[in-house]
Amino acid sequence: MKLTKLTTLPAGSSIPIHDLDEDRLGELQTALTKLGYPLGDIDGLYGPKTRNAWAECVEDFKLGDPLTIDAGDVAKLQGILDQVTPIDAQHDFSTKEGTIAAIKSECANQGLGIKTQIAYVLATVDHETAHRFQPVSEAFWLKDPDTYLRTHLPSSRYYPYYGRGYVQLTWKNNYEKYAQLLGLDLVNHPQLASKPEVALFVLVHGFKTGTFSGRKLSDYVDIHKTDFVNARRCINGLDKAQAIAEMARSYLATL
Template structure:
């Protein structure tokens, strides 16, 4: 009898030991709710996701970021189905694809988010300098000016074709090999003039002087020309758009560098205000601040 009991105890011990070494069950993260949008209205019980967490609205709210306002109840981490408007993307850009689509709901399919992120390697300091607040502010400033130039990323090329022959400066030693009417405004910053195509092409390692049409045919090249101007050209201003933001000179100086000769110093206050309004909207989408000196 004792032997039988001992055998049973040994067998039971083996079972217990086997149970002990079994791995613990892994908790599954909740599915993420629909991404929070700064332009949407939420009422009591409305669920959203933001920065990888789910939240539920306690009462009516609009433009109050989850996690930064007591209007939202934190329902915990989520791991599938998105994660909300988290600016921390695998591509390193502070603007998520969801935020990009929110900024440009009617954009031309030519202006792809992938084209923009593919272009970032040309200017790695863009939206990647300073604090998170400054990084997001620069992205918002660039995209606000781009939105103004293209009607919300609708226009790939300049609408007024009567202007096309005007953008050839024949005094340049290289002339206009693609034709006098080939250097009209194209792309997100509406690059124009043969000398700008020459300079941008040289900087990017692309022959844009002989083939300026690449800017309206290839999304990544189009975005690269916009980033070239933003990061390297001061235009009629005194600094680049990049330096204006990262050195806290203000959004107004980015306007001056792009179209200041026409719009600034009272030249066209309505156009200046339009750019400021779009910049303010985009900073809200990204959850950052505008800083001071918005006008020029």
């Protein structure tokens, strides 16, 4: 991601975050979201979630004042963004082993690199894709899922924005969010969410920021705790929670 609007900040002056115009604040929100700081909608509007996300970023990367931003902060932020592995990084998605390696790499890249976290992400993909380790669409077991869903899910907010990926990305607002983050037209071409490299980013980013249910993986699994059962709340309540927890323990033993 290349910053273009924030780079126009005048040199030598600090601007309070709440005084940024909508375009600049929207770009900052996009950058923070891409780096894994959950702040809700990318709308260019200032609020406590944006304030807290910027403050966390400032603390994590030793930037300046958590309430302001200047040209130096923007330059450092661009440097941080440049270190994020692009979604077109070369991975072998043709085999289960290659996909597992890609998931491990992306977890490390997005800051979910603890073995217990990686194990849970792998177990979730195993379950959600019916052991295929390939992106799937909602109702993928049907011969023509798109026709079925168009008929049975007429809501313009849901169809054609039904579930796709290693974990199901659903609803138009989420497709819009990842369109902004990835620079892809997922709104007009929602099938792009099934591309392995796109599904990989969404999988890990969603676990980190709580996209799927509002719950983050770190709420249940981090260096202090390992709750593989309740971690299922990140995706779908407690549906199949025990079975997925067992799979996570099995993956953990291999890491």
